[in-house]
Amino acid sequence: MTHYEPEGRTPDPEEARLVDEVRAAGTEGRVLHIRGGSSKDGLGGTPRGSGLSTLGLKGIVDYDPAELVVTVRAGTPLADLQAELAAHGQMLPFEPPAWPDATVGGTVASGLSGPRRAFSGSVRDALLGVRLIDGRGQLLQFGGQVMKNVAGFDLFRLQAGAWGRLGVLLEVSFRVLPRPQSELTRVLQMDADQAIAHMNQLAGTPVPLSAAAWFGGLLHLRLSGSAAGVQAALSGVGGEPLDPLSAERLWADCAAQPPGFAETAAAAESVPLWRLAVPAATRSLAAEGEEAIDWCGGLRWLRTHAPAEAVRALATSLGGHATAWQNNLARPAMHPLDPVRQALHRRLFDTLDPDGVFDSGRFDADAAAVVAPAGA
Amino acid sequence: MLRHNGVMHTQAPSRPHAAAPQPAHRAPLLAALAAALPADALLTQPEQLGPYECDGLSMYRQPPLAVALPYAAAQVQAVLRICHAHNTPVVPRGAGTGLAGGALPSADAVLLSLARLKRIARIDALARVAVVEPGVRNAAISEAAAGYGLYYAPDPSSQIACSIGGNVAENSGGVHCLKYGLTVHNVLGVRGFLADGTPVSIGGEAPDDSGLDLLALMMGSEGLLAVVTEVTVRLLPRPRHAQVVMAAFATVEDAGDAVAGIIGEGIIPAGLEMMDALATRAVEDFVHAGYPLDAGAILLAESDGTLEEVADEIARIEAVCRRHGAVSLATSQSEAERLKLWAGRKAAFPAVGRITPDYYCMDGTIPKKRLSAVLRRIAELSEQHGLACANVFHAGDGNLHPLIFFDANQPGDVERAEAFGLDILRACVEAGGVITGEHGVGVEKLDAMCVQFAAPELSTFHAVKAAFDPAGLLNPGKAVPTLHRCAEMGGMHVHGGKLLHPDLPRF
Numbered sequence: 008m009t010h011y012e013p014e015g016r017t018p019d020p021e022e023a024r025l026v027d028e029v030r031a032a033g034t035e036g037r038v039l040h041i042r043g044g045s046s047k048d049g050l051g052g053t054p055r056g057s058g059l060s061t062l063g064l065k066g067i068v069d070y071d072p073a074e075l076v077v078t079v080r081a082g083t084p085l086a087d088l089q090a091e092l093a094a095h096g097q098m099l100p101f102e103p104p105a106w107p108d109a110t111v112g113g114t115v116a117s118g119l120s121g122p123r124r125a126f127s128g129s130v131r132d133a134l135l136g137v138r139l140i141d142g143r144g145q146l147l148q149f150g151g152q153v154m155k156n157v158a159g160f161d162l163f164r165l166q167a168g169a170w171g172r173l174g175v176l177l178e179v180s181f182r183v184l185p186r187p188q189s190e191l192t193r194v195l196q197m198d199a200d201q202a203i204a205h206m207n208q209l210a211g212t213p214v215p216l217s218a219a220a221w222f223g224g225l226l227h228l229r230l231s232g233s234a235a236g237v238q239a240a241l242s243g244v245g246g247e248p249l250d251p252l253s254a255e256r257l258w259a260d261c262a263a264q265p266p267g268f269a270e271t272a273a274a275a276e277s278v279p280l281w282r283l284a285v286p287a288a289t290r291s292l293a294a295e296g297e298e299a300i301d302w303c304g305g306l307r308w309l310r311t312h313a314p315a316e317a318v319r320a321l322a323t324s325l326g327g328h329a330t331a332w333q334n335n336l337a338r339p340a341m342h343p344l345d346p347v348r349q350a351l352h353r354r355l356f357d358t359l360d361p362d363g364v365f366d367s368g369r370f371d372a373d374a375a376a377v378v379a380p381a382g383a
Numbered sequence: 384m385l386r387h388n389g390v391m392h393t394q395a396p397s398r399p400h401a402a403a404p405q406p407a408h409r410a411p412l413l414a415a416l417a418a419a420l421p422a423d424a425l426l427t428q429p430e431q432l433g434p435y436e437c438d439g440l441s442m443y444r445q446p447p448l449a450v451a452l453p454y455a456a457a458q459v460q461a462v463l464r465i466c467h468a469h470n471t472p473v474v475p476r477g478a479g480t481g482l483a484g485g486a487l488p489s490a491d492a493v494l495l496s497l498a499r500l501k502r503i504a505r506i507d508a509l510a511r512v513a514v515v516e517p518g519v520r521n522a523a524i525s526e527a528a529a530g531y532g533l534y535y536a537p538d539p540s541s542q543i544a545c546s547i548g549g550n551v552a553e554n555s556g557g558v559h560c561l562k563y564g565l566t567v568h569n570v571l572g573v574r575g576f577l578a579d580g581t582p583v584s585i586g587g588e589a590p591d592d593s594g595l596d597l598l599a600l601m602m603g604s605e606g607l608l609a610v611v612t613e614v615t616v617r618l619l620p621r622p623r624h625a626q627v628v629m630a631a632f633a634t635v636e637d638a639g640d641a642v643a644g645i646i647g648e649g650i651i652p653a654g655l656e657m658m659d660a661l662a663t664r665a666v667e668d669f670v671h672a673g674y675p676l677d678a679g680a681i682l683l684a685e686s687d688g689t690l691e692e693v694a695d696e697i698a699r700i701e702a703v704c705r706r707h708g709a710v711s712l713a714t715s716q717s718e719a720e721r722l723k724l725w726a727g728r729k730a731a732f733p734a735v736g737r738i739t740p741d742y743y744c745m746d747g748t749i750p751k752k753r754l755s756a757v758l759r760r761i762a763e764l765s766e767q768h769g770l771a772c773a774n775v776f777h778a779g780d781g782n783l784h785p786l787i788f789f790d791a792n793q794p795g796d797v798e799r800a801e802a803f804g805l806d807i808l809r810a811c812v813e814a815g816g817v818i819t820g821e822h823g824v825g826v827e828k829l830d831a832m833c834v835q836f837a838a839p840e841l842s843t844f845h846a847v848k849a850a851f852d853p854a855g856l857l858n859p860g861k862a863v864p865t866l867h868r869c870a871e872m873g874g875m876h877v878h879g880g881k882l883l884h885p886d887l888p889r890f
């Protein structure tokens with residue numbers, strides 16, 4: 008096995024320690040469960056194996072606002088990174104959920120994006136490069152710190168949403184964006200189907216939309232951009248203004264779960280919560296349970312007693328997928344893969360992590376496939 | 384006619400994965416293909432194979448064993464199954480405009496052209512998506528969506544010819560990718576077949592596929608992982624208005640500072656392009672776009688959006704340029720003026736082609752802050768190698784296209800141009816950049832890959848390839864060099880592209 012250090016870098020003691028741990032686990036046939044701030048412990052089932060903490064990897068490695076690129080170590084608190092970016096008038100384009108203790112590594116590994124995702128892209132869209140330790144204990148570097156890069160397969164983007172199944176993230180580089188000069192939120196009263204039509208129609212016109220979500224009978228639209236551009240767009244949007252502080256809180260909440268949605272009667276009764284990804288213009292799923300909508304229609308929160316197989320069949324029939332969220336013991340939490348993709352996953356795991364060091368069960372592609380590939 | 388001879392060379396690309404089938408296997412293979420395809424969908428005669436013996440990198444030429452031109456996905460699957468059963472490599476091809484030899488055949492391979500799968504299956508205006516076959520031209524998608532006020536954003540300058548399948552395979556960029564992203568940011572899903580003909584469906588209209596992000600892996604995979612037969616793309620509302628600022632600076636450093644200043648203002652221009660003095664003069668002599676001849680560098684910064692957004696952004700861009708010492712400034716006041724200011728930039732390659740017998744186009748990306756340093760290094764190298772070099776670049780995203788001047792008829796010039804190019808790519812990597820920003824690796828940059836990546840990463844790439852294609856039959860020998868090749872390599876060799884499509888605008 009080769010252990011290699013990128014040229015010109017002195018080996019970092021914490022990284023060296025992690026490499027040793029991964030190798031030892033491989034040799035001894037142990038499973039490791041990578042942990043950052045443990046803010047997402049409730050998601051995806053209880054992992055097996057012993058914890059491997061990334062919290063010793065802290066700090067921003069490189070940040071030049073004019074490059075629109077930041078490189079940061081995986082155990083850095085997400086809040087620290089966001090504060091640093093904000094101090095320079097910039098932000099992560101994908102508006103991740105800002106759970107307390109969330110780290111940058113966990114943010115990438117979980118691949119969770121917030122309301123802005125439908126307009127300025129997801130975690131993987133903003134990812135430019137990673138350094139990681141693979142299942143063989145090799146230190147690898149993929150991608151880089153530049154936006155245009157077509158050398159080699161995009162193994163860095165593959166890390167977003169992989170839940171650590173492919174390796175321990177050490178350092179990640181993001182593309183960042185300037186914070187918009189002006190942001191205004193408007194609220195319109197309408198039912199879910201009207202809201203789905205309205206938000207998608209608006210998104211097809213040159214209006215600077217940066218979020219569109221519906222919950223509790225209200226459509227919330229956010230406009231972002233130059234003050235002049237946002238003002239000019241307001242007339243076509245309609246609705247009532249929401250004050251800036253409330254708006255900021257509302258969208259930050261949305262990144263984790265639509266506000267109020269956690270306090271409904273169904274929530275109080277612990278009805279299982281699902282997170283469905285569907286084509287944006289899909290009809291309202293209100294008939295199937297309590298629904299909230301984000302990502303301009305592409306994300307549906309659904310609280311329902313319906314059996315897991317029914318929810319999954321529904322998601323598949325709509326051309327989407329369903330993930331078990333809170334109060335939801337459906338396993339695997341992840342939407343099962345069709346047999347072809349499942350086989351590809353297994354082959355990728357076998358080759359990148361032959362000893363199954365990172366097979367903590369969090370990423371459940373090995374669960375039995377129950378869904379046939381749509382139309383294949 | 385413009386003359387673009389490109390770089391001549393003698394080294395043949397290596398094809399380590401596939402051994403040529405015994406001649407005895409050829410007849411049963413061709414018989415099986417003939418049985419599965421319509422008569423006009425299989426070419427086997429030498430004179431028929433000629434047009435397929437190279438892509439946009441035309442100094443590499445090799446006729447394939449046969450060319451399959453299926454009309455439908457089921458026929459694509461049949462070709463793959465048959466070739467797999469006969470242990471025969473398959474080389475996918477779109478429009479053949481690739482500049483790195485990704486679609487170069489090998490003598491033992493069947494070339495699989497996707498050009499006849501050119502149906503736009505569906506446009507959903509409300510959901511803002513189009514579902515298209517891989518042979519659809521990039522520009523045809525925007526043309527079809529125009530009636531809905533929508534378009535497909537990535538716009539490689541080959542867009543009137545290149546196919547969306549090729550764009551997916553190369554993760555192609557365009558002048559507007561600073562603001563609107565690359566192919567990877569605008570494709571929602573693909574369907575196709577693995578090397579053995581197994582159907583695969585990755586991503587789709589629903590965001591964030593479950594499981595690993597295999598869609599990201601497919602983007603830029605140069606036809607090594609699967610053959611794509613359907614692509615779902617995201618459409619965007621067409622901006623109502625666009626204006627461009629042309630600013631001239633005394634030095635490249637000043638222009639570079641202005642680029643940093645614009646981004647620092649919180650502006651992401653729709654396009655942000657730079658040309659150095661040599662490129663500017665070549666262009667002005669050719670198209671008379673109104674560029675000042677005494678400038679050290681000129682910058683083009685475009686803003687698009689609503690009238691209000693554009694007016695605001697343009698004023699701020701102008702202010703930044705003045706602050707950074709722009710010696711002259713012109714802002715388009717009409718669509719005609721905007722197109723005229725862009726005409727120069729678009730004609731940069733042919734304009735350079737008028738003042739040198741041959742040129743060699745490089746494609747490195749660097750962090751923007753290293754621009755002045757890398758350009759100084761290029762100027763030094765230019766002295767050292769005794770060859771001129773004009774610089775054209777996508778300044779917003781740091782993607783450099785240095786154009787090395789040479790004369791293939793002068794003994795030693797070709798070798799000097801190659802050595803110069805090699806040094807430029809090294810300088811890009813040393814500056815923290817990469818060897819290819821948008822043209823891909825193909826066969827052209829296999830050696831350069833050895834400079835950018837170490838053995839463990841290269842082995843991982845091979846492992847990923849093997850996970851998708853265990854038999855190694857899909858476009859073998861491209862994109863990722865063997866470790867053996869890297870070990871053998873005494874120095875890095877880079878070969879330039881002969882221009883096959885002089886009619887297309889070049890950025």
Ligand SMILES: Cc1cc2nc3c(=O)[nH]c(=O)nc-3n(C[C@H](O)[C@H](O)[C@H](O)COP(=O)(O)OP(=O)(O)OC[C@H]3O[C@@H](n4cnc5c(N)ncnc54)[C@H](O)[C@@H]3O)c2cc1C
Pocket residue numbers: 438439474475476477478479480481482484485486497517538539540541544545546547548549550551552553554555556557558605606607609610611612821822858883884887888889890
């Ligand atoms: C004049 C000119 C200007 C250019 N400008 C730009 C530019 O601005 N930006 C830019 O990024 N590029 C540019 N290019 C490069 C080229 O046009 C792009 O790389 C383009 O995406 C290639 O598309 P194609 O259909 O011609 O693909 P081809 O050249 O036919 O193939 C390219 C690669 O894709 C694979 N492939 C093709 N179709 C499929 C499929 N359906 N399934 C699987 N694999 C497939 C092939 O095997 C090959 O590896 C330019 C080229 C020219 C000639």
